[in-house]
Amino acid sequence: MAKSKSIRMKDIADRLGVSVSTVSKAIKGSYDVSAKTREKVMKLVEELDFEPNKQAQSLLQNKSYTLGVVVPDLDNSFFGSIIRGIENIAYQNGYNLIICQSHEDSVRELSDLKSLINHQVDGLILALASSTKDLKYLESLKARNFPYVLIDRGNDDLGVSQVLVDDFTGGMNASKLLFETGCLNVAHLAGPEKLINATEREEGYKQVCEDFGFDPLVVHCEFNEEKSFEKTLQLLQKHPEVDGIFAASDRIAVGAMQAVKSLGKSIPEDVSVIGFSDLAYSKYLEPALTTISQPAGDMGEKAMKVLLETMKQSEDENVNLAEKFVYQTKLIIRNSTKEIIQ
Amino acid sequence: MAKSKSIRMKDIADRLGVSVSTVSKAIKGSYDVSAKTREKVMKLVEELDFEPNKQAQSLLQNKSYTLGVVVPDLDNSFFGSIIRGIENIAYQNGYNLIICQSHEDSVRELSDLKSLINHQVDGLILALASSTKDLKYLESLKARNFPYVLIDRGNDDLGVSQVLVDDFTGGMNASKLLFETGCLNVAHLAGPEKLINATEREEGYKQVCEDFGFDPLVVHCEFNEEKSFEKTLQLLQKHPEVDGIFAASDRIAVGAMQAVKSLGKSIPEDVSVIGFSDLAYSKYLEPALTTISQPAGDMGEKAMKVLLETMKQSEDENVNLAEKFVYQTKLIIRNSTKEIIQ
DNA sequence: GTGAAAGCGCTAACAG
DNA sequence: CTGTTAGCGCTTTCAC
Numbered sequence: 001m002a003k004s005k006s007i008r009m010k011d012i013a014d015r016l017g018v019s020v021s022t023v024s025k026a027i028k029g030s031y032d033v034s035a036k037t038r039e040k041v042m043k044l045v046e047e048l049d050f051e052p053n054k055q056a057q058s059l060l061q062n063k064s065y066t067l068g069v070v071v072p073d074l075d076n077s078f079f080g081s082i083i084r085g086i087e088n089i090a091y092q093n094g095y096n097l098i099i100c101q102s103h104e105d106s107v108r109e110l111s112d113l114k115s116l117i118n119h120q121v122d123g124l125i126l127a128l129a130s131s132t133k134d135l136k137y138l139e140s141l142k143a144r145n146f147p148y149v150l151i152d153r154g155n156d157d158l159g160v161s162q163v164l165v166d167d168f169t170g171g172m173n174a175s176k177l178l179f180e181t182g183c184l185n186v187a188h189l190a191g192p193e194k195l196i197n198a199t200e201r202e203e204g205y206k207q208v209c210e211d212f213g214f215d216p217l218v219v220h221c222e223f224n225e226e227k228s229f230e231k232t233l234q235l236l237q238k239h240p241e242v243d244g245i246f247a248a249s250d251r252i253a254v255g256a257m258q259a260v261k262s263l264g265k266s267i268p269e270d271v272s273v274i275g276f277s278d279l280a281y282s283k284y285l286e287p288a289l290t291t292i293s294q295p296a297g298d299m300g301e302k303a304m305k306v307l308l309e310t311m312k313q314s315e316d317e318n319v320n321l322a323e324k325f326v327y328q329t330k331l332i333i334r335n336s337t338k339e340i341i342q
Numbered sequence: 343m344a345k346s347k348s349i350r351m352k353d354i355a356d357r358l359g360v361s362v363s364t365v366s367k368a369i370k371g372s373y374d375v376s377a378k379t380r381e382k383v384m385k386l387v388e389e390l391d392f393e394p395n396k397q398a399q400s401l402l403q404n405k406s407y408t409l410g411v412v413v414p415d416l417d418n419s420f421f422g423s424i425i426r427g428i429e430n431i432a433y434q435n436g437y438n439l440i441i442c443q444s445h446e447d448s449v450r451e452l453s454d455l456k457s458l459i460n461h462q463v464d465g466l467i468l469a470l471a472s473s474t475k476d477l478k479y480l481e482s483l484k485a486r487n488f489p490y491v492l493i494d495r496g497n498d499d500l501g502v503s504q505v506l507v508d509d510f511t512g513g514m515n516a517s518k519l520l521f522e523t524g525c526l527n528v529a530h531l532a533g534p535e536k537l538i539n540a541t542e543r544e545e546g547y548k549q550v551c552e553d554f555g556f557d558p559l560v561v562h563c564e565f566n567e568e569k570s571f572e573k574t575l576q577l578l579q580k581h582p583e584v585d586g587i588f589a590a591s592d593r594i595a596v597g598a599m600q601a602v603k604s605l606g607k608s609i610p611e612d613v614s615v616i617g618f619s620d621l622a623y624s625k626y627l628e629p630a631l632t633t634i635s636q637p638a639g640d641m642g643e644k645a646m647k648v649l650l651e652t653m654k655q656s657e658d659e660n661v662n663l664a665e666k667f668v669y670q671t672k673l674i675i676r677n678s679t680k681e682i683i684q
Numbered sequence: 685g686t687g688a689a690a691g692c693g694c695t696a697a698c699a700g
Numbered sequence: 701c702t703g704t705t706a707g708c709g710c711t712t713t714c715a716c
Binding site for chain 3: 018020021025032033034058060
């Protein structure tokens, strides 16, 4: 037996001795169909568990009720939470999500994007890969008035709506806390130089250094524990006076904590550490990690709402409204930093 | 300007003064088309960045090149890794993934499943929600010969291929290590009673208890740190003699560790703890968590390969081959357990 | 109220 | 080698 094709409207129509269009009308509820006919149809629909073929509908309506989401990674609870937020709203509005991971690779990202468009998604939510330089394709999407919104990884040149985090202020708050808790030599384990968010956090740090009259000490590092471990070791060897570390991400903070401990120094007494993102497990580290939390779920929901809005607009006229929503971070004080000095 | 429709074959055909079918043939490469015509067509295809409408192709071929994946959760690195594995193989074979999270809710799961089928996915990979009791829909899919495979959360009654983990042996190995490292009173913080994997791990524990002549001490717990913290506190109050805890998951282990520490006991000297799953951060806990790792990525890849195979079969005859692939776990010894006594 | 007919974008026979 | 034709499953005029 080959794969059984699913039931079509024609099957129902034949069984009932009516036409396909009558069945279609009955199911839609619109148009005039006699109550009797509708009842008969609906009964059979229930019985056979019939659902109209979305592909055929899409072809006709030029809508697929499917949305694309491209994020750098999924094994990070940050984007996981963002997707959960997106999903909440998408689900309520009858949309399905095709989720792709770019793995921070712009080649993969481009291919994902094309494949998604190719699958006739009605819209996109995208967190740019950190390596993405070439925006030609995204520009062409914009030019074609294809609805998409950027999340977390922003870009002002594209002229599309964005849902972002105020990384600069977050970076400032993190750095400030370190100084306010008595640290005198605060270093920054910054993220990749090409990543806008990382750069913003770094700028926040530098601003605070200036305010406190401290000469910035920045080391760049990838977003993983191993690299961070190495870099921190080097940093502390070269600068044993460092007594506070602002890590650009919780994963970097974890590596830093490991390194600090391996040197026999204690946290936060000898070296205070603060992270960024508040990953799910950060509160279970020892000491529990002080960090900056981002409202990932809210951001996902917002992005999805904005996308819905954008899709509505692009159906009508070219309103071309590119809004920018910037979420504030929250300082989560735990035990990897000292008490604030009054 | 309303949303610009994308380019169709007809647009290319018109521009070139040829027929649509000629364009189609030229693009496919199959059939006979003169080299000159093909060249002209391809040039325009490049220029306009044309991609055939997948919906239309699907409608015709009754294939969508889209697959559905339903997992309980995404903010857990276990299913994240599984998806990464699935994605690897799917991507290589030109398939897109629609990923849904059931949030362990069988109602949501059913609705996801229906929506996916409705979107004409060519196949499914599913990790059953722990609450799923009613298998009617899945049985009907199976009856209709719709290709799908089960991952991690197995079920033998469905008669479909499965990619699983040997949770029983994993549970045995975890429990055994505790006894072998000198623990005399090994308790088990088991997972939800309805979850097959948890039950298997529990059975493994009980088997080992029998081997070591110990009376099993089991406490059931949800897969989260807070509940585990409470349960562990209660357990240790009631049974202060407990000197080893086998937690059914790393998240449960984390809560247990917190509770043990809060009682002023040290790990592993006073109480040894072992988890299950080897989450990304488990090695960064203090002490680093001894645990049982599952080859999630490999499982994802395997499931996708099996699905590919199943889809091929269902196109041909009803081969109906339901294989079961059981992966072995690996014991990862870190610092939350003591040295093995020779 | 109902059905016939056209068509969404594409592919696959079949003529020519 | 190329074009005509029919049709995938569905919706939507437009007659009747």
